[in-house]
Amino acid sequence: MNKKKRRLLIRSIILILLTSAVVYTLYANFTKDERGQIKAGDPAPDFVLTDMDGNKHKLSDYKGQGVFLNFWGTWCKPCEEEMPYMNNQYKEFKDQGVQVLAVNVSESEFLVNRFVAKHSLEFPIVIDKNGEVLNAYGVDPLPTTFLINPEGKVEKVLTGTMTEEDVKNHMESIKP
Structure with a gap:
């Protein structure tokens, strides 16, 4: 040739x-809107992720409780803004049947631990190392929060920063 x-x-x-x-x-x-886009009324996709203390968290284990499922990143300023509000309300609602699960999007444990220490966060923080949970929920942009009722269905999908009053009202709405 x-x-x-x-x-x-x-x-x-x-x-x-x-x-x-x-x-x-x-x-x-x-x-992309048709793929993996979870909306109100859909069953929340189950997953298992490990928190910063090595404990496994399986979403379906929280059935019977409301779950405030928040996707975030350490570099995301709106995420950082709402974390203290989530922490304050977690202290109020955890004994009333509302759990917070904060899913970090594929960052290192070092960065996440530093962020958690800086803000004295007490609720479970898990890292979605491969982005599988992020994709299953169709998350875009950050922060995105899914309010999951005690039956395991998504009540509401929230994007953007929340005030402390917003966080409180949303947790109240998924209380068993």
């Missing part, structure tokens, strides 16, 4: 690959 034909073949393959990548990206963006 001469040089011109080889060059044409290589260029054609590259063009096909680039076109395929563009088509896939467009498809993924236009269908």
Whole structure:
């Protein structure tokens, strides 16, 4: 095969690959709302994640209690803003049947532990190392919180920062 034909073949393959990548990206963006997007009324997908103390947390083990499921990152300023409010309300509601599970999105234990210590957080914090739970819930953007009722169904999906009053009212709404 001469040089011109080889060059044409290589260029054609590259063009096909680039076109395929563009088509896939467009498809993924236009269908992302249909994939893994959990909404009010849906059963909350079950998962098992390990907290900073090595304890396993399985969502279905909380059946019969309300769960305030929060997805966050240490770099996310709105997440950092609402964490103290969540901590204060956790202290109030944990004995009333409302649990908080804060799912960190794939960060290192060092960063998460430093963040937890800085804010003196007391509720369970788990790390979604592979992003599987994040994808199962279709989380975008951060922070996103799922209010899960005692029957294990999603009551509400909240995005953005909450005030302390918001956190309190939402926890009250999923109390058994």
